Structure formats: C-alpha cells, structure tokens
Amino acid sequence: MDTLRSHDDDNSELLQSYPLLPGEKLLSVTHHETRVYHEKPSSVQQLLRLTQSNHVGDIGFAGPALASLAMSPDTAISAEASEHLHLYETVFGRDSLRIASDLIDTYPELARSTLLALTKLQGVTYDTSREEEPGRIVHEVREDKDPRAKQLTAERGWHWPYYGSVDATPDFIRTLTAYTLSQPENSTFLAKHYTDQSGKERTVNDALDAALTWIAHRRSQNPEGLIEFKSALPHGIENQVWKDSWDAYHHSDGTLANHEQGIASLEVQVATYDAFLDAADLYDRLIDNDVRATALRVQAGELKQAIFEHFWTDEKGGYFVLGTDRDSKGALRQLKVRTSNMGHVLNSHLLEGDDAEIVQKRTAVVAHMLSPELWCKAGIRTLASDEVRFRPGAYHNGSVWIWDTHYIAKGLRRHGYTDASSRIDANLIDIANTTGLFPEYVRGEQDKIVLNQDTIILWDELANRKNVVEQPPQEVQAWTVAAIFDSKHPARKQE
Numbered sequence: 001m002d003t004l005r006s007h008d009d010d011n012s013e014l015l016q017s018y019p020l021l022p023g024e025k026l027l028s029v030t031h032h033e034t035r036v037y038h039e040k041p042s043s044v045q046q047l048l049r050l051t052q053s054n055h056v057g058d059i060g061f062a063g064p065a066l067a068s069l070a071m072s073p074d075t076a077i078s079a080e081a082s083e084h085l086h087l088y089e090t091v092f093g094r095d096s097l098r099i100a101s102d103l104i105d106t107y108p109e110l111a112r113s114t115l116l117a118l119t120k121l122q123g124v125t126y127d128t129s130r131e132e133e134p135g136r137i138v139h140e141v142r143e144d145k146d147p148r149a150k151q152l153t154a155e156r157g158w159h160w161p162y163y164g165s166v167d168a169t170p171d172f173i174r175t176l177t178a179y180t181l182s183q184p185e186n187s188t189f190l191a192k193h194y195t196d197q198s199g200k201e202r203t204v205n206d207a208l209d210a211a212l213t214w215i216a217h218r219r220s221q222n223p224e225g226l227i228e229f230k231s232a233l234p235h236g237i238e239n240q241v242w243k244d245s246w247d248a249y250h251h252s253d254g255t256l257a258n259h260e261q262g263i264a265s266l267e268v269q270v271a272t273y274d275a276f277l278d279a280a281d282l283y284d285r286l287i288d289n290d291v292r293a294t295a296l297r298v299q300a301g302e303l304k305q306a307i308f309e310h311f312w313t314d315e316k317g318g319y320f321v322l323g324t325d326r327d328s329k330g331a332l333r334q335l336k337v338r339t340s341n342m343g344h345v346l347n348s349h350l351l352e353g354d355d356a357e358i359v360q361k362r363t364a365v366v367a368h369m370l371s372p373e374l375w376c377k378a379g380i381r382t383l384a385s386d387e388v389r390f391r392p393g394a395y396h397n398g399s400v401w402i403w404d405t406h407y408i409a410k411g412l413r414r415h416g417y418t419d420a421s422s423r424i425d426a427n428l429i430d431i432a433n434t435t436g437l438f439p440e441y442v443r444g445e446q447d448k449i450v451l452n453q454d455t456i457i458l459w460d461e462l463a464n465r466k467n468v469v470e471q472p473p474q475e476v477q478a479w480t481v482a483a484i485f486d487s488k489h490p491a492r493k494q495e
Helices: 011-017 043-050 079-084 093-102 108-121 147-156 168-182 184-191 204-220 266-287 290-311 340-347 356-369 402-414 418-435 478-487
Strands: 003-006 024-031 193-195 201-203 263-265 323-326 332-335 454-460 465-470
Touching: 043 478, 093 108, 093 168, 093 402, 093 478, 108 168, 108 193, 108 204, 168 184, 168 204, 168 266, 184 204, 184 266, 201 204, 204 266, 204 290, 263 266, 266 290, 266 340, 290 323, 290 332, 340 356, 340 402, 356 402, 402 418, 402 478, 418 478
Parallel strands: none
Antiparallel strands: 003 024, 024 454, 193 201, 263 323, 323 332, 454 465
16 A cells, blocks of 8 residues: 655654755655565566567567566556556667667577667658657657557657657667677678658668768767757657656756756767767678778767767766756856766777776776765666765666666676676676566665665755656566676676
8 A cells, every 4th residue: 555645744754864955845755565576586587578478489579678567467556556567568769779789699589670670660750749850769669549658748748659869879770780790691681671650661771871870960960079969849858868857967066957958968979989880890891881981980089089078077086977068158068977877988999998098087987886976785876975966766866777787787897897797797686686576776775775665756946846756666677677687697798
C-alpha cells in the first residue's frame, strides 16, 4: 500500500531528512512498499521478455529490445504505481542501441534487427511537431493511439514517433560500424535494402550517410563545431541526452543551464568523435572510399581539439566538465560539475596514446572516477557528492545508473585498470542479487545498495515548476539487464 505524507504533516522531520536548495519547498512524499522477489534474477530470462523471444536462440530476431518492463504482474500496488512501472514498455533509440552494443558479441542478430528497425524510422523531413530532421535517429517510438502517446501529445505537444535526442544518431553510427566490421560476411549488410518513412527504397549505406550528414549539419550551425541541443518545441525534452531530467544540467552554484540557448553535453561530443573514426575505418575497409575516410578523420581531429578546449578545466586537479551552455548574449560557458559523463571518455578513442597531455588527462579522469565523491558501493554516481545539487536518490543528480557505471568500467579496463573494473562489475552483479531486480538505477549511498522507496515532489520557485526529485526506479531496465549480463564476461572485446 502507498502512503502519502504532506509537507505539513511532519515539517521538521522531512526538512531534517531531506536537503532543500534555496527556493525549494517540499510538497509531498509518497511512500511505496517494496515488492520483494526471492528468486535470483536471470538476465537471460529478462532478455527473452524484453526482446519478445521464445527461446535463447531467438534473441534478437524479433527486433529491438523494449526499454523496460515490470518484473512481474502488478499485484497489491496502487494504480499509480502500476502506471509508473509500465511507462517505458516501448523502443527508445538510445536504449536499444546501447543494449545491442553491449550484447553484440553474444547476440549479434539483436544489433542487426535494431539497426534495421531504426533505419526504417530514420528522419526524412523537417517536422517540428516530432522534432524530426533528415538523418536523425528516433528517440521514442509510439503509435498515436498508444495511451502514453496520447498523454504526452496532450500535455507536451509531442507527435509520433518523437525524435528529441542528439545522442542516438552518433550511437547509431557506432553500432552500425561495430556490427558491420565484426565479421567479414557482414559487409553485405551495407547493401541491404529497406523502405524509409517516405516510401523511398534505400540501403543501409544510405542510412549511414544520412546520419553522418545530420551530424555535419548540426556542427556547421555551431560556432565551435559542437553538437548542441535545444528543443524545437515549447514543451519538448529540455535535455536531449541520456540525462534528460530537466534539472540535470546546471552550474557549480546549482543554477540551471540556460535552455533558451544551445547546450552541449560532453559524452555526445565524445560519441560523435568515435563515430567519425569508426565510420572512417568502415569507409577504408569495406566501402573503399579513401576521400570520405580522410574527411571523417579531419572532422574527428577538429572535434577532439574542441573537446579539449571547451570541456576541460584545470580546477580540482583537472577534469572534463558536464557540458557547456550559453549566456544571454550567446557566449559559451562551462557547466563545471563533476559527473559520471566524464568517465565516458575512458571508453573512447579520445584518450588513447602516450602523449603527455593525453596521459595527464587520462590519469586525472581515472582519479576522479575512483574518488569517494563519485565511486560508492553501488558504482559511479551520476553527480559527485560534493556538488550543490547532489542527492543520493535524485534521478540524474546523485543516483547510480548501472549501464552508465558499466560503460565506465569498460573504459577503465580498456586503459589497464582491470582490478577497479572487475570490482565495479562485481558490484553491479551484486545490485541484481541484492534487490532481486534489474533496476533502472539505485541510490548513490556511500556504503550500501538500496532503492528509492519514496516519490518526493518539490516546488522550485526559481524555475516555477514542480520537481519529482526522487521516485522508485523501473524494476527491469533493459540496458541494466544488458550491462549485468556483460559484466559477467569481462574479457569481452572492448568498444
């Protein structure tokens, strides 16, 4: 049973137990009884459910994985809690690509079917109501008649499918190149035909070209050559990246990033840098287009320089900031907070090599990732514990996301930090065993693994809006399942 406690019911207790920032007021706390599962959770069993497969040998053939599922049929929980556990039972471009990448060695057919599904949904025109653009990879896939789609259309004006992300497109390129180069016979995949949304017949190679063109167009519109996001809709997703909660992008004093101007996120630039190099390799090895490969490597070099110039700060021993925003006059500003996003550079080409500057940056990033402010028992916190907006149960401002931590662990292993990587992987497996779930995220507590049990709603006077700052996680998040499955096989080829 869920119980509601208002702010006025026990003002002193709630204020003591929950940190409030200037301008915040506690509106309500709804407590949710934890559903207990006594059986050891099986990642393979959940993959079968998420990919709608009947047998292990069928995983990947039916299409992309759903983003999440409830662990079991809803019993003895409120209608509101039941609705919460079914929010993401659909395909998300970013999620499906991450899952396909983590499982590409074991279930390559999942990467193939995911890529084909996303090529068919790739943007072909400019449609502001869906934030569709030619070459852009879809964010959220729903039919107009879907109840959740109807709700989002009524409340936020989204039309379907919805394209409000900037990271799915470089991730599409990276997954496409990884799959195509994984086995020699997969080279024929580039010539495979499909019909796009406009009814035109295209090849997978056309989809690759369109995705690269979308990135080039985005960069050409940016003075610094970065990939920025700014929703074209009044109520579109403010932060069009994986940390998409509206308060995730902020400055060191807690002030929110300026969403009236473009915002660039670190990990998107890094993923785009990798996409350029991976695609160049593909053009060299399979498409025999040296001119295109050289051009892509030039673009990668330009972006690398921009990342070092705009996303690095020498403060606190040197680190990569969360991202950049702009002031009212359009001048670029760093979002100087330490986050898990920084750890993504480790699982990238960006910090490879023995150049003194590279070694210095790599060493500093590793030190931050393994610091007590970011590394806790569950994994790597989304936001360092000494930052103003840190709360251990906040959605993207202090919690630990399993896929995110696993991605960082792969980066640590990539650079020879095998002991730390193995310890982190063991912690992730312990999360599933401790909770009996494959949760979306866990609290970023220092020395224990625990889930949010409350929905905490604040009123932010400065932003003039409600903030659901904490809520229970989804019970079976697909990229959590994939990450934990992959954590059990640390010798796998790294990205």
